[in-house]
Amino acid sequence: MHKEELxxxxxxxxxxxxxxxxxxxxxEEDDAFKKEFYSQLEIQKAIAQEKQAPLKERLKKxxxxxxxxxxxxxxxxxxxxxxxxxxxxxxxxxxxxxxxxANFEAYPNVIAPTVRDNGGSEEDEIATAFxxxxxRRYADAASAFEKLYKAKSKDYAFFYYSISLMAMGDTQKSIxxxxxxxxxxxxxxxxxxxWYLGLAYLKLQNKEKAKAHLEKxxxxxxxxxxxxxxxxxKLE
Amino acid sequence: MIEDQYLLDKLKQNDLTALDKAYLTYKKEFFLFARTFSxxxxxxxxxxxxxxxxLYENVTSGKLNTLTSSLKTYLFxxxxxxxxxxxxxxxxxxxxxQVIYSSEEVQLFDIDMSEERKALLKNxxxxxxxxxxxxxxxxxxxxxxLDEAQQFLHYxxxxxxxxxxSRCLKQLKEFVKKGYA
Numbered sequence: 001m002h003k004e005e006l007x008x009x010x011x012x013x014x015x016x017x018x019x020x021x022x023x024x025x026x027x028e029e030d031d032a033f034k035k036e037f038y039s040q041l042e043i044q045k046a047i048a049q050e051k052q053a054p055l056k057e058r059l060k061k062x063x064x065x066x067x068x069x070x071x072x073x074x075x076x077x078x079x080x081x082x083x084x085x086x087x088x089x090x091x092x093x094x095x096x097x098x099x100x101x102a103n104f105e106a107y108p109n110v111i112a113p114t115v116r117d118n119g120g121s122e123e124d125e126i127a128t129a130f131x132x133x134x135x136r137r138y139a140d141a142a143s144a145f146e147k148l149y150k151a152k153s154k155d156y157a158f159f160y161y162s163i164s165l166m167a168m169g170d171t172q173k174s175i176x177x178x179x180x181x182x183x184x185x186x187x188x189x190x191x192x193x194x195w196y197l198g199l200a201y202l203k204l205q206n207k208e209k210a211k212a213h214l215e216k217x218x219x220x221x222x223x224x225x226x227x228x229x230x231x232x233x234k235l236e
Numbered sequence: 237m238i239e240d241q242y243l244l245d246k247l248k249q250n251d252l253t254a255l256d257k258a259y260l261t262y263k264k265e266f267f268l269f270a271r272t273f274s275x276x277x278x279x280x281x282x283x284x285x286x287x288x289x290x291l292y293e294n295v296t297s298g299k300l301n302t303l304t305s306s307l308k309t310y311l312f313x314x315x316x317x318x319x320x321x322x323x324x325x326x327x328x329x330x331x332x333x334q335v336i337y338s339s340e341e342v343q344l345f346d347i348d349m350s351e352e353r354k355a356l357l358k359n360x361x362x363x364x365x366x367x368x369x370x371x372x373x374x375x376x377x378x379x380x381x382l383d384e385a386q387q388f389l390h391y392x393x394x395x396x397x398x399x400x401x402s403r404c405l406k407q408l409k410e411f412v413k414k415g416y417a
Contacts, residue, residue, distance in 0.1 A: 010345070011379060012379045017340075024340075035334065039409070040405075041346075041347050046354055046357035047361060048377055051377055052286075052289050055292065056285055056286075059256075059289075062256055108268055108269040110272060130309075
């Protein structure tokens, strides 16, 4: 394909995979072409930034809390209810089920957020498993990941298999799976597994085991450490 | 998926409340996902906003018509490329000039520009005539092909438009050069 056509296709956003790769190769091989394309990317970036500024402001505003008229009656009523709830829970056990619900969140799919729908059969299987997972069809996801794991013995398949079990409510099975697994790359999954094991035991009202797992998370530098510490405080 | 497509259709009609909704719906999950990378919360917020804006632009330019995955998956794929780019930027003290980064997954090229360079270019673009600005806009931002732009702007032939576009770029380059002087 002609160079100019490749550029036009790229900026139109409708570029085939093949043409994209062709463009990429051309950029590696042809210095003059690369220089020209680079300056066009600069122009695109400058125009885009200018155009995007109002949208960016709009989204930033969404992050700020909406300002509402203060309705003191409503606040007083809410406060009264909160105090009442406080009394009920005072000196009582923390509500494990609620803590679980507030903290459990299926781990994000960081493996295959593929946009394309191509590839061989193995890629297909991975994509299928993750699409079940992304669409919260956890029972289907669990069996798809289990199958994947049996075929490939990959850590991630096992991990998402266990999380799918937990998300579909099969807590005990998920615990057994996670507790008996040896990770090939513990660095990636060990801490996150402890977090989920902590939550799972919480759901089963087993405070001691929940704490033991959460402690292990709290003492790491993982982003989950903060959440684990907070949760531990609530369990005291 | 059906809801996702509904949201997409709303976006196509330029309904910005749909954009707000997408932004708020996936924000928490995106942060959870992004925090597994070593990127600051401020940067994550910035990247997430840009990701949502990319979604909007891809929909309004017609690049994205129907989803082949969930909206979340689509957003995270774009976001992941931006996160990787941010990590690369953090590791460097200065900008590499003339380096073009690429992602085959989301079919994007990206470059690093200093704030000065951006300002210079924006100024130069502002100095162009209305006609040039419109052409560059349609081509580089709205994603129109030359054929589409020719029809939209009522040029007699594609070549006339092409020549006009080259003149605009040449003029822009001169303004940029002068800006440095």
